[in-house]
Amino acid sequence: MAPAAAKAAPIRLVRQPGWIGVCRARRSGGAWGDPAGQVSLGLRNDGTVLLTTRDSNVWVQEGDAWALDGGELVRLTQTGGVLAVENIGNGSVRIAANLLGAPLQYTLDKAAPAVLRRLYASSAVYWMIPTTGQSLAEGAANAAITTTPVAPGVALKLGTSNTIGSATQTLGTSLTDLREAVYETISSGAARKLVSKGLPSVRRLIYAGQAWGGKEIEEIWQGGSTGVFEKVIAQVQAAHAATKGSLIVPAVDLVEGEADGLTSDANYHEDLETLRLQYQTAIRAITGQRDPVMLLTCQTSSVSGYRDTFAQRQTFRTPFLQALAAQTSPLIKLVCPKYFMDYVDHSHIDALSERLLGEYYGKVQYRTLVEGLDWRPVQVTGIVIDNDAIVLDYHAPVGALALDTTLVSDPGNYGFQMHLAGGVNIATVTQTGDRQITLPCTGNVPSGALLSYAHYNGTYGTSGRLTGARGCVRDSDADPSTWTGLPLHNYALSFEQTLTL
16 A cells, blocks of 8 residues: 655746746645646647546656555656656556657656656657768668668668768669668668667658768758768758658768867867757758757767877867867767777778768667656766775666776776876776776876876777777676677777866
8 A cells, every 4th residue: 555654845947948837746645636636637639738537647746747546656667757647548657768868758658667668749650860960870891781771661761872972973863672772771770779779669760861071060050061961961851752741750860070179179079069050940840849959979089090199189179079079068969989790991891891880879869769768878977086096987878887898998096097196007907886986006106197098009001990999898788789699788988077176
């Protein structure tokens, strides 16, 4: 039975932009309602909150959804951020929650409350996920390997040539099964992974896009010198026509950053949000969707391919600004770094790695677009200096951390380095908790020292898991590759941090 002594604080729904309704609710007589026991929180299909006559005993408490089920108190979510909840029949509930930086709707089965499904305001059958960026967005440096349909009738592309338009190339306008024609792109890996994890039964995917090697972000955004942005929007218009308007674009994939690293673009994190907003505005004008457009990107991992000395690498800022963008812009998600992949030269990954990178994008697409949950890669969340030791606390998406040299060779101290420390160095690297790593040093750590991971090591002129700037920290995600069956572990982001006592 529900504990009679449970006295929850009044619940207040805070007014959000585009939403209506602010109310206080209290629990009385085993149900939640207004003082008269008549009013509860509900949702309209367009996402706005309203007041409705209560038809069930579900409620919001301390940011999560709760219910009385057969007299038992059941916590339906453990995500926080829940704004409202209502029964919708057949043992299911609908909730409004702010889990992705915007108030969105979800459904869950009370018998399996751990599984959230995001609801979209549009009932469109087709999702289009364009890709844009530089040469790694155009495709791998060597020929396509996924030349048969990835998911016939479910995963589609525009035309029969490249999946992603290269430079001035124009794609077709008819929908065909997704397969790579010239270069391997992230599209096939992403689509197959997303389909394998489980799409809503009627959903269809369209992958397309436009990219141009060696261009800075301002050259490929709206009004840029390349026309890349405008070609992507033309592709959205073509897909909208081909699907007879049954189309939404929930996200844009970006693979970019080398050119901006070479020019030391200090505002790159702000540029990423500008690009996302440009796409969101232009896409909404075509599809009429109310749902936001996310931007998924990956961390540039080829600094050693371009820059040699410590001083030179200090000017290559995009890896750190990509991480900052994901921390400050709720609708930008940083999928992964790329140092654990195979490169064919200083900056280009091979076809197998391109497909693998696509699987990582697909994994995050599923989490954010289908489940509607937040995503953060493996990254440092706290640094404590304890005299001659540095203690690093991490966020890890799945399971415990590991210092693993099986895939990524050890560049020394698993990728960690100390700089500007007056001769004090890292003595060893020790895992001291599931999500904690400790770096004992050769002396007391001085204030102003610079700690780095996977940025200042590696052989100049090379990139990748064996010789480039790299590290060996990963989580324990066992989600398998749909091609190799090997686990898609999440590797830690490269970082640098000036230490203060």
